Amino acid sequence: MSVTVDTNIYSREEQRRDEVPYGTAVYNSIMTFLIKEARLLDHRKLVEWGELLAQDLEYKAPVRVTRRVQQFDQEFGTMGHFDDDHNSMMLRISRLTTTTNAWSEDPASRVRRFVSNVSVWETDVADEYEVSSYLLLTRNRAEAKDYKQLSAERNDRLRMTKDGFHIARRSIMLDQVVLGMPNFAIFL
Amino acid sequence: MRLNPRKEFMAEAVSQFIDIENREVSVAALHDHDLYELELERIFAKAWLMIGHDTEIPNVGDYVVRLMGEDQVIVARAADGQVHVSLNVCPHRAMHVCLADSGNARVHKCIYHGWAFRPDGSFIGAPIEKEQMHGIIKSKAQLGLKKARVQLYGGLVFATWDHEGPSLEDWLGDMKFYYDMLFDRTEKGLEVLGPPQRISIDANWKTAGEQSACDGFHTLTLHGSVIDIGAMGGEHDTEHESAPAMYGINLSGNGHSLRCIAADTSWALAHGKGDLTPEERLEAFPPPGITPGLLPELKKKMSAEQLHVLAKAPPVVGGMFPNMNILFIYSPLRDGTLGSALVLHSIMPKGPHQFEWTTYYFAEKGTPEDVKVMMRAAATSGTGTSGIIEQDDSDTWPHMTESARGVIGRTETLKYQAILGENRPADWPNKAKVYEGFGKDDAQWEWWLAYHKLMTAEA
Known part of the structure; x- marks a missing residue:
């Protein structure tokens, strides 16, 4: 198999144990976390959002390819639109927040992140959860009348710490093969 | 500025976008629709274009679909071990033959009427062979997918529709x-x-x-x-x-x-x-x-x-x-x-x-x-x-x-x-x-x- 033909499964279903029911305290705290996270990003509180990222972060948005339906579960490649760890995410945040030349987001986009369809599973590690959520993102910039949109499923590993939840891993499964927005100067 | 479509004026019209003496290019060149159509013909159907790498398709039958200008092409490794680039347009009714971005196939069969092609673009046949549904006027050899000229360089796949133009070496x-x-x-x-x-x-x-x-x-x-x-x-x-x-x-x-x-x-x-x-x-x-x-x-x-x-x-x-x-x-x-x-x-x-x-x-x-x-x-x-x-x-x-x-x-x-x-x-x-x-x-x-x-x- 070649590097390209090789695909990865990013849903990590084998790591999911008992599903945490909707409405339980754990489920609600994770839902609250995802809403807070979206709010921070939408309001460009990027440094505060960065504090939610674990030191051992793995943040990836793999490239998607269209395949025959028999390979529908093998549409994600090894290369990504994001392929980040904690350091590289901090560098991105620093560029966007400490300089006055980050033109891809100056003027800033107006972004809304709609998070839904949240599923939570326990894992083999106490206080760590596998979380799947749907993301619908609208991005408007300058005087554009229309929106650049994006939909995705995110598979997260969330870790409860004394400071609340941290994101240890986020795999962003995009629905688009050819992205309709000109860059990812925003976080997903 | 709109280009004069009459051929004898075309070169002159293109020149009006570029002021050679003063090293300036008209911003209209970023908008003009006629100029764009001409670019597809004269640049993207003529130039050597890089459309991938041979390590993407290591095995016989491996393929990726890529663009050359606005034309989709199938980049495939055929039984001869070579990389072939064929237009992803069925010569029968213009349906895309290949609908996935990548995969492995020894036969590319059009989903519309079933005309089938090898990874090298050559025509195999249409269903119900005895009824000769590919017609009685053109031979099978004439009904392959349109082929681009291919040259590999450092594994990079270069292709062009200009079969008589310069070699890649001369082009570079x-x-x-x-x-x-x-x-x-x-x-x-x-x-x-x-x-x-x-x-x-x-x-x-x-x-x-x-x-x-x-x-x-x-x-x-x-x-x-x-x-x-x-x-x-x-x-x-x-x-x-x-x-x-x-x-x-x-x-x-x-x-x-x-x-x-x-x-x-x-x-x-x-x-x-x-x-x-x-x-x-x-x-x-x-x-x-x-x-x-x-x-x-x-x-x-x-x-x-x-x-x-x-x-x-x-x-x-x-x-x-x-x-x-x-x-x-x-x-x-x-x-x-x-x-x-x-x-x-x-x-x-x-x-x-x-x-x-x-x-x-x-x-x-x-x-x-x-x-x-x-x-x-x-x-x-x-x-x-x-x-x-x-x-x-x-x-x-x-x-x-x-x-x-x-x-x-x-x-x-x-x-x-x-x-x-x-x-x-x-x-x-x-x-x-x-x-x-x-x-x-x-x-x-x-x-x-x-x-x-x-x-x-x-x-």
Whole structure:
């Protein structure tokens, strides 16, 4: 198999144990976390959002390819639109927040992140959860009348710490093969 | 400006977009629909286009679907072991034969009426053979998928619809001597690090095309943020002198271009000042993409003249006319060491106001696996969709294109009047046009001259 033909499964279903029911305290705290996270990003509180990222972060948005339906579960490649760890995410945040030349987001986009369809599973590690959520993102910039949109499923590993939840891993499964927005100067 | 569709006026009409004497290009060239149609015919159906790499399709039957201009093609490895490029259009009723981006198939069968083709494009037959549903007028040999001419170079798949035009070698001319230092420098060669990123950008393809021809100047301003956070080296208070190596050697030939950054500048940015001879530095600080383990191969494969260039000022960024952008750059890796990112973009037009930007990441096959993974991450954080460098570029090109929509805006011109002039250093090979010093507009203007030449060539 070649590097390209090789695909990865990013849903990590084998790591999911008992599903945490909707409405339980754990489920609600994770839902609250995802809403807070979206709010921070939408309001460009990027440094505060960065504090939610674990030191051992793995943040990836793999490239998607269209395949025959028999390979529908093998549409994600090894290369990504994001392929980040904690350091590289901090560098991105620093560029966007400490300089006055980050033109891809100056003027800033107006972004809304709609998070839904949240599923939570326990894992083999106490206080760590596998979380799947749907993301619908609208991005408007300058005087554009229309929106650049994006939909995705995110598979997260969330870790409860004394400071609340941290994101240890986020795999962003995009629905688009050819992205309709000109860059990812925003976080997903 | 609308082009006069009458052929005898066409060359003249194209020339009206480009003021050769004053080195200016009409902004209308970023908008004009007729000019765009002519570009598809005269550039994208004529030029050698890079559409992938043979490591994407290692096995017989492997294929990827790519663009050549607005035409989809199937890039496949056939039973003969060779890479074939065929138009993804069924000769029967124009249905796309291949509907996936990649996969493996010994037979490509059109889902509409079942006409079937081999990976080399040849026609196998239509269902119900005895009824001869492919017709009684044309032979099977005449009913294959349209074939492009293919040439591999360093594993890169180049294709053109111009079956009588220059060979790839002639097309690259003197610049091949320099491209060899990037694409054809080790025994095993390059490999892709995964399927390419694809983005649709609301801009005319030439905004990214002309920039690829060594626009070093925009780095200081558009990429100021990257300099600010120290990701491009240089002292903060002297950034405009030292970072990111604004002085260097630009090369240009046939519209192709490369920008060479003095190795001592890169060395100083990474390690501080040091008194090394060029040969010692090549040893201690190989060019981007060459790990220490690959140095012996590099030395064996390159000529003495090429090694001299690599030691003095290796090519690191640039383009290949008309639509390829190259970044073979040093980049910090996540383990804290200085490594590199090897990146190629192709810019495929999708109408006058849109193009598809495809980004490939590479490593030499002989690179340790863990380093490949770090190189891929480094390339992703610097370039392409989310790259902290290039996300500013993809923001700029749409603005330029939008400017061209205004009837007054399109009376403005793109100006290439900062001129360094050819000034080859005595110890530099006498190959291609050489511009040493602060990078100016010379190579980009050569890109437009190549564009003009192809657009006004006799069909």
